[in-house]
Amino acid sequence: MKHLLLILIYKLLMPLFLKIIGVKVTSKKPLPTLTPYIIVANHNSHLDTMALLSQIPAKDLLRTHPVAAATYFGRNNWLSILSNIFVNTLLIKRREEGGTSDALELISQYLEKRHSLIIFPEGSRGEPEKMQAFRKGIGVLLQKHPDIPYVPVYIQGTGKILPKGERLLVPYDAEVRIGEAIHAQSKEIDAILIEVQDAILALKDYK
């Protein structure tokens, strides 16, 4: 049931909605046909998650989870149920909100079950067109699972359509650039972080 609902939303309604509102998705190569992989993107708007989910192959939708902050999307029961049903989120606690390494442990379990993840390493949406420093989590995960590829994504303009703290959607041209799936080359967490960040920024300049 939930799978059908996700397909209806992200394969039928969402592409049309994104097209009207002005979000264009371009990709160098299609996403890997086999899960798991980790989609890593910069983050300016709730639309980012919507746009990325609309690119997931229908058969993998149920096994792809945007990783989200429990204090935001789980701030009441209704919201956490809704975000589970409609967005298929995996809720975790951020470190400053009392999160522990258990959170990464939980994420790891999903990867071991061959589920894919969507991670925004900036941790929150921030100001439009400004990239914040990456949190360590993505580095830890890629270090722990060197066999799992990551897909860098650069997102531009969604922060104008629906910025943080706003409710009104205003159409603007925005672009989601999906890169090629790659394996992290480095072994150190910090080096992996730099590598991922560079991969995302490289998409920004590619025409």
Place this chain on the structure above:
Amino acid sequence: MLSVNSLNEIQQMILVIIGVLVFASTLFWIMRKIKPGPQVDELVLRTKSWWIMAGIFITAALVHPGISFVAFGFLSFAALRELSSISKNARIEDRSVIFWAYLAIPVQYYIAYMGWFAPFLIFIPVFMFTWIPFLLVLKGHTQDIARSMSVIPTHLMLTVFSISHLAYLLSLPELPGFEVGGRGLLLYVVFLTEMNDVFQFTWGKLLGRRKIIEKISPNKTWEGFIGGLLSTVAAAYFLRFLTPFSAEIALLAGLLIACSGFVGDIIVSAIKRDFGLKDTGNAIKGHGGILDRIDSLAISSPFFFYFVYLLYYVR
């Protein structure tokens, strides 16, 4: 509702459109085979958008005229979205006011559909030109407010008010002895404006030497402009069966479309230069966006509309 007589005229028109498009597509396809290049690609892209326009036009003629109004509304919407996205002049806090600008689109096209002439004339230039500055004032950020006050309404003029005149052609009352009606006029102005672009381009390629305004549009030459103008005037003369025009009026209409189309083209070019862009968007991958498709039409449609209106529809 349609008489047999007018249906035949519509069928003729549809055949003419398809014939011209097949001819243009084949010609550009061969040109690309012989001598590939970005400028030929541009022509191929143009023909693609003509096929889409023709498809909408034919569907609307055969199914329901309302389809054209919706389609032109979407065209205005996409153009406005592109213009407000590339514009460096509107502020981020103008978002909610720009939202109101979008709301003007269905209103303007509904007015056009109903054929309410006075509201059609004043809704954007009088009402929206007041409403948008008023909303900006209510928001209370005075820094750069004058710039936003002038930029947002101007975007509406360029993308919504202008293009809605194409739609309004379809709402013009019937003239005695002129069976084709607004559909013919619509086809005439769109076709001639597009052809004028192609004629100018082709003559410019063949003979172009003296540049008109190099800083804005380096490919525009006097030879191209005049060659295009003469070709468009000739085309306007031969296509006058789509209009109620006499031979002299058709020649004048061709002149008007060629000149106003050129003005629209360079206005949009100048805007793009200001924003440091060659193409206004990426609606068509790697190439110009919607504004590049409608630049000449944005000026030629209202000019042509009032030319026809003042000559034939004022009692």
